Amino acid sequence: MAGSAGSQAGTEARTEASGADNLPVSDRALHDRVFTLDTHVDINEGYATYRLDPGGFTRAQVDLPKMRAGGLDAAFFIVYVGQGTISPIGYEEAARIADEKYEAIMRMVRAYPDQIALATTADEVEAIHASGRRVALIGMENSWPLGEDLSNVEMWADRGVRYMSVTHFGNNQFGGSSNPNLAAGDPPEDPGLTELGRGLIRELNDHGVMVDISHVGKRTMLESIELSRAPVIASHSGVRVLFDHPRNLDDEQLRAIRDNGGVAQMVAFRGYVGEIDPALRAAEQALAGEMGLDTPEGREAAAQEVFDTYRDRLAELRASSGNDVTISDFVDHIDHAVEIAGIDHVGIASDFDGGGGLGGFDDATQTPAVTAELIARGYSEEDIAKIWGGNVLRVMRAVEAAAAR
Numbered sequence: 001m002a003g004s005a006g007s008q009a010g011t012e013a014r015t016e017a018s019g020a021d022n023l024p025v026s027d028r029a030l031h032d033r034v035f036t037l038d039t040h041v042d043i044n045e046g047y048a049t050y051r052l053d054p055g056g057f058t059r060a061q062v063d064l065p066k067m068r069a070g071g072l073d074a075a076f077f078i079v080y081v082g083q084g085t086i087s088p089i090g091y092e093e094a095a096r097i098a099d100e101k102y103e104a105i106m107r108m109v110r111a112y113p114d115q116i117a118l119a120t121t122a123d124e125v126e127a128i129h130a131s132g133r134r135v136a137l138i139g140m141e142n143s144w145p146l147g148e149d150l151s152n153v154e155m156w157a158d159r160g161v162r163y164m165s166v167t168h169f170g171n172n173q174f175g176g177s178s179n180p181n182l183a184a185g186d187p188p189e190d191p192g193l194t195e196l197g198r199g200l201i202r203e204l205n206d207h208g209v210m211v212d213i214s215h216v217g218k219r220t221m222l223e224s225i226e227l228s229r230a231p232v233i234a235s236h237s238g239v240r241v242l243f244d245h246p247r248n249l250d251d252e253q254l255r256a257i258r259d260n261g262g263v264a265q266m267v268a269f270r271g272y273v274g275e276i277d278p279a280l281r282a283a284e285q286a287l288a289g290e291m292g293l294d295t296p297e298g299r300e301a302a303a304q305e306v307f308d309t310y311r312d313r314l315a316e317l318r319a320s321s322g323n324d325v326t327i328s329d330f331v332d333h334i335d336h337a338v339e340i341a342g343i344d345h346v347g348i349a350s351d352f353d354g355g356g357g358l359g360g361f362d363d364a365t366q367t368p369a370v371t372a373e374l375i376a377r378g379y380s381e382e383d384i385a386k387i388w389g390g391n392v393l394r395v396m397r398a399v400e401a402a403a404a405r
């Protein structure tokens with residue numbers, strides 16, 4: 001059969017190179033048949049303005065041409081606000097930043113209506129995908145911008161937010177973070193959900209917003225699952241058994257997500273997937289310094305060509321070191337999560353433009369390389385379709401149904 005000949009050729013091609021450029025034709029065909037959804041893509045300063053136009057190939061790891069080139073069908077774009085002070089002034093500032101991020105996502109959708117559209121239900125995701133366009137969804141990272149007024153959940157739900165993480169780094173008014181800010185007075189042990197946090201989970205359930213337990217402390221996470229009457233999502237986390245970082249999920253947490261019917265989206269973030277070789281890290285920092293890209297001001301001022309050169313040299317440095325955290329290490333996390341939680345409860349998040357990326361999967365054009373690695377490890381097309389988006393759509397539908405009740 002042509003199929004088996006194709007897969008033999010594929011095995012050879014893979015041993016030569018694991019990059020998306022050299023993907024066996026049969027792997028790319030499977031990748032293109034499968035609906036692919038990345039559940040965590042950040043957006044940067046100036047997004048969808050003349051400074052960073054997602055309609056062209058940009059310095060961002062995700063833009064519309066890269067999504068098309070990499071066969072990435074859909075992404076959650078993120079309204080992210082880093083944790084600040086828990087006070088009326090802090091809330092006001094947080095809401096302002098959240099509004100800016102939301103507007104940037106909407107600018108992209110409005111600027112390219114023939115290429116991408118916003119989905120707020122699983123059915124809409126499928127309809128937009130069927131129309132040949134990319135699908136944008138909105139997730140909110142950190143609920144801090146809601147302040148203490150839970151009616152803001154409805155406001156954000158009306159705007160299209162479909163998952164919301166309880167916390168980011170540092171505890172907030174709703175609960176404990178996986179990484180408490182001890183300097184700001186957070187206790188070292190996660191105090192769990194506050195009374196307001198319990199209200200938040202109910203509001204999220206009532207308005208069809210997935211409860212996101214990435215970045216959340218273990219106690220707050222388990223209490224959220226206990227309280228939620230709908231499945232939850234870990235929008236971008238790794239597994240702790242493979243790399244012991246507080247951002248990652250231990251096996252008890254993976255089982256809790258399984259038992260809740262939820263989904264754990266494995267994150268392709270070097271620093272959560274594996275140990276970064278200190279010598280390589282130092283060389284990376286030296287390169288950024290040499291090119292004037294080691295400060296926010298330097299990065300803002302740099303011309304596109306400087307970025308292009310930097311990215312090429314960085315990729316070279318990482319590849320030649322032989323010690324980069326790679327796509328293979330990443331898929332180890334997927335394997336383990338599948339082993340513990342089951343094939344119906346695992347997915348993929350890049351965390352691109354928020355620090356994500358690793359060797360072989362460093363921007364959206366390389367999305368097919370993840371599929372190739374899954375094929376190489378024996379996952380069936382049906383399994384891969386679940387991992388790449390089917391599981392998240394199932395969770396979205398369950399969350400929609402729970403809200404309607």
Ligand SMILES: [Zn+2]
Nearest residue numbers: 141215236354
């Ligand atoms: Zn994050």
